[in-house]
Each structure stands twice: as structure tokens, then as C-alpha cells.
Amino acid sequence: MAVTSALGRSETGTTRVSAALWRRGWARAVLTLSPPLLWFLVVYFASLVAMLITALWSVNPFTNNLVHSWTFSNFREIFTGTYLTIIGRTLGMAAIVTVTDAVLALPFAYFMTRVASPRTRKLLFTLVVLPLWASYLARVYAWIVILQNGGTLNWTFQHLGLGSPNIGYSNVAMWIVFSYIWLPFMILPVYGALERIPDSYIEASGDLGARNLRTLFRVVLPLAFPGVVAGSIFTFSLTLGDFITPLLIGGSSSNFIGNVIYSNIGLANNLPFAAALAFVPIVIMIIYLTIARFLGAFEAF
């Protein structure tokens, strides 16, 4: 019963379906988009909603069971002394790490794009990405070996006659390790931004009488800035959400937001408070991304 089409080919089920889809563009779009959209809605969005709902519940102190009645007490509790200190510490560390990485990444990326030969560039690129191939934990543990009392750093300083820095298990150690771990995430976007600056801009700047420094500050840096902002999204948010480095490297006052969430889930079984606290980094990131958008970070991609 196959219908013969204009081309003389018999129309099978498949061709009929494809023809129908060709005629109705919206149907094509629905079919293509619905699996990822469904995934996004169910897995991604629904879990956030579930978290918000949980944050509005509480835990019965006697039975430790969830109490399914609405309360804002978890959110109110966040704004008490200790938690504000911890949020402030987390934010401060994320900011310092971001600035450190930006300062380190700019000259490095500039060298890669403007100075290095193509061969050296490839080599440097590999070196930047190389640490990402090793386990996060292995790298953190390597830093413990370097920084702890009796570690490589102390040993080196002592042999140079400079005394012992003794920075193992402290916030300084955390700053060094975070800056190291997230550096590639800053270098890559900055590299991308610098690479797209046409040589003609720099030549034009020179032709118009600007010296090297002036070209750098008036031409190169402004054009690299969106890349820096894009990289800062990574370094900032990754530091903000981390709890392993504070746990492994931190000193006696090194709790991060993540550590408090962890102890509320793992030890206290206080899911509602953990959920409420988990909104703090989300809100911070929303604010950060809004600012980043104004600074043109998303134009870098």
C-alpha cells in the first residue's frame, strides 16, 4: 500500500516521519531539545527546588526526624556571628585567590600569546594543563609535604639561613594551595582573550605614538579584562565551594561554608540547615555573575 511519491520512491515509515518533521519545524525543535531540557529540569532544577523546600523545614531535637512545617529559622540562623565569620572567610579567600591568579596569569598568558614561538607555546600550554591530569587530592597532599614543619619549604629556608616559615596548616597555606590549584582555570580564558587581540591594534597604538607601557595599559589590558573576569568566575566559585583543602591544609580557624554544610549533613543529620547554608554560595555566585556580565565576561566566549 506504499504511496509513490513524486520522485518515484516508495514512502516508508521513516521517510514519512522525516517529511512530517521537515514540514513542522516546531516538532523538530521539541524532539531535539526535550531530552536535555528534561534532564535540566528534573535533575538540575528539581534538585535545587528540593533543596529550597528542605531548607524551610526543621529537625525535631528529640527524635532527630524532619519536621515538615515551614520555618525561616534556618535562614535566620545563618545571620548569626559564627556563620557570618565563616562566610566572610570563604568570600575573602575566594577573592584573594582570584586576584592572585589574575596577577600570575596575565604575564604568563601574555608571554604565551605574544612572545613565545609556536613550539614553546604548545609546550607551555601542555604545562598549564598538565596538573589537571593528576588527582586533586594527590596535589593537595603534595603541598602538605612541602609546607608542613620539617617539609621541603622549611628545609630550603633553613639551608638558606632564612629561618623557618612554618606555614603548614594555616590560612596562608590554604591561599597558596588554592592559588596553585585553580591557576589553569585563569590562564586559559586570559590566553583566549589575549590571543584574539589583532596585531594591528598594537601596531596602530604604536603608530599613534603610544609607548609599550601605554599600549599595555590602554590597549592590551582592557581587551584582556573580559578574559580575566571569565577566569575569575572559575577561581572564585571553585574556591567558594571547596571544603577539602580547608580540611586538609587549613589551620585551627579555617572552616569554610562547605565544611559547615558537610558537618551538618554527615554528623548532625540536620539537612534543613545544610540546605539553607548551601544557598549562600548560590546567592553570592548570582551576584558575582551579574557583576561579571556587566564587566563583559560573557563576551569573551
Added chain:
Amino acid sequence: MKSRRRLWRPASAGVAVIGVLLIAAYGSTVTAAATKGHASGGLVPPTAHYPVQKSIGKGEGKLNLIAWAGYAQPEWVKPFEKATGCQVNAVYPNTSSDMVSLMANGGGGQYDLVSASGDADLRLIYGGDVRPVNVGLIPDWKNFHAWLQSPGFNTINGVHYGVSLQFGPNVLLYSTKTFKTAPTSWSVIYSKKYAGKITVPNNPIQIADGALYLSKTNPSLGITDPYELTQKQFNATVALLKSEHPLIKKYWDLASQEISLFSSGAAVVGAAWPYQTNTLQASGYKVAETIPKEGATGWADTWMMATKAPHPNCAYMWIKWVSTPKVQAEQALSFGETPANKLACPIMNQLQKGGCAAYHANAAESYFATLKFWKTPLATCDNGKNDCVPFQDWVTAWTQITG
């Protein structure tokens, strides 16, 4: 393999043990309340009248365990499988809460035994997830330390809901270079003299250590049980621990951290498990441990049988097997804890020179009396009042202490 297994304890054990202790604490509190007919008066475990087996029948050929990592090692599982024909499958949860979840609905007809810690025991018992066991079928039970035969965390109204396995104290670890003689009091970890050289576990249950110290040094507070604190007692303890914060080098999360702190000299005194002491001493570091005059906290684990255990005969054979002196000794040395079976001591010495004393397996009963085993702090106190501070608040306070 061995070192890896041991390293686990620090990580998981921190959380797991705490959880377990918490559960245990919860357990013993409920138990005490139940036996005394106070706040939870008349609370009877749902499976209290469940009939117990009178003999061990033929093995079912399989055994499914929920165990702490390191509790089902090939050293003693392989010979067990060979002797009984019971094939052992084990899952290794990370926390006591995970253990309780896996045991939901009486083990779901899937699991037979769980190596629950004190902080999980009472939750399992009062949840009806475990059933009474006949200790008469475990010949080595009578060789256990008397206080581990029917402890409050697994035995209620004379009904045994499990058989004790192993335990360990939280000791005071110190550098013998700094301390020519052993410190006699926990006061050293609150002393400005050792500022910046002190380390304690990063764990809310550590508040109990502070409470135990205050129960002896400040009797006017009237602390009798470090896991049952009124708000006033609790506040005093938290104040003590806050004053300790500036003296702390690091709140350790992993036993390996404390080992590195002591081996590098960054810390000279702190709260520890015997595992750290033994590891440091084995590497030649000048450290020693002691249980100060105020006593110490500790943890204790129990094998408990699921209400819907599908392979009860194999389960009894397993408990019988792991209670024997040899397996007790092997597990104690492999994991770094103290066996429940007194006869394990000489075998520990055979396996590792001085192994028995290293893990206190030969200590006098008076030693055990100084240990306050972890249990979950509950709002219901032993005295029948509901004015004790629950564990949740412990976690909040601990966050404030460690800032």
C-alpha cells in the same frame, strides 16, 4: 594494603566512629531511660519478644554483611568461608547514618549482620531493625570482658540485640621530648603553656571530652554523664573549648594529619586514638599515650542481626567465628583497636610483639571503668527530664568553637 586499610580509619572512622558513638550514645540513653522507666518509660524494642534460635542449623551458603571498612578482611573471611561454606558479601558504609539507612526495614531481607557502633545501636534496636540473639550459641561470649557482655548499648532488659566486637579509647598523646613524665590530667590540652602545639579531633563529640574534664575539675556543675548535659553544663563546656581554640594548632580530621603534626613537631600534645600512638612509635618518634586521671571517652562496636536476616545460621556462624580469640586478635591488630575477647591477648603478642599491651587488651577492669563510651546526645536525659542538649546543638556549638 595494610597501611591503606589503616589510613581509612582516620578518614571514615572519624565520621563513622563519631556517628557510631552518637548512635551508641543515643542508644544507651534510650536504653537507660527504658530500663529505668523514666522519660521513655515503657518503651520496649519492637522485636523484644522475637523468638531466638536454640541451635545453629545448616549454613545457607551465603552471608551479607554491612561492615566498617576493615572489618571483613580476607585474613579471617577466607578461612571462615572454607570452614562453613558461607560466601561472605560485605558493603562498607562511611557513616553510622548510612548503616542505619541500609538496615531500614529489618535489613530488607537482604542483609544479615551489621557491625554497628554505639551511636547507631539504639536507633537500630528501637527501630525494630535488629532482633535478639542467643548469646548461648556463641561459646566465646563468656570470655568477653564482663562489661562488654551485656552493655547498655546492645542489651536491653537482659535481651541481647547483638554481640560486642571491638572497642577503643580516645587517649592523650604527648611528645616524650616535651613531657619527661606522662601528663596526669587533660588540663595540658587547655594550658597556655603549650599554645599552638595542641591538636584535638575536629568532631562535635569532642565536647564530651571537655565535659568529662569539667565533671572532675568543676564538680559544682554537677556533670555525671558527658553525653547528657543540661544547657548550663553545656555552656560551661563550650566556654572551656572556646578558650582552648587559640591554643590549637589544628583540629584534625584524619588520623594521618595528627601523625604528621606530631612527626613534624608542629604538635606536642593532643587527643588521639591508640592507632596514632602505635604508628608514630613504630616509626621511631618519641611519643607516648596515657589515660589521664579524669578518664577518657571511647567507642565500641557490636555485630547485630537484621530482623529479616535471610541467612541466620551463617550469621550465627560468623559471630561465633569473629568472637574467637584468633580472629579477635587479627582484627584488633589489623584495625588498631581492642578486642572484646580477653583470650585474644596472648595471640596478639604472637602476631605482633607487644601487640596486646599496645591496644590495652590486657588492661585491668579498672581501666575500662575510666572509659565513657560515645553515645548520641539526646534531648531526653537519663533523669527523665527533657532538658538535655541534643546532638544537633552540639554540632552548632562545635562550629562556633572551631569558628
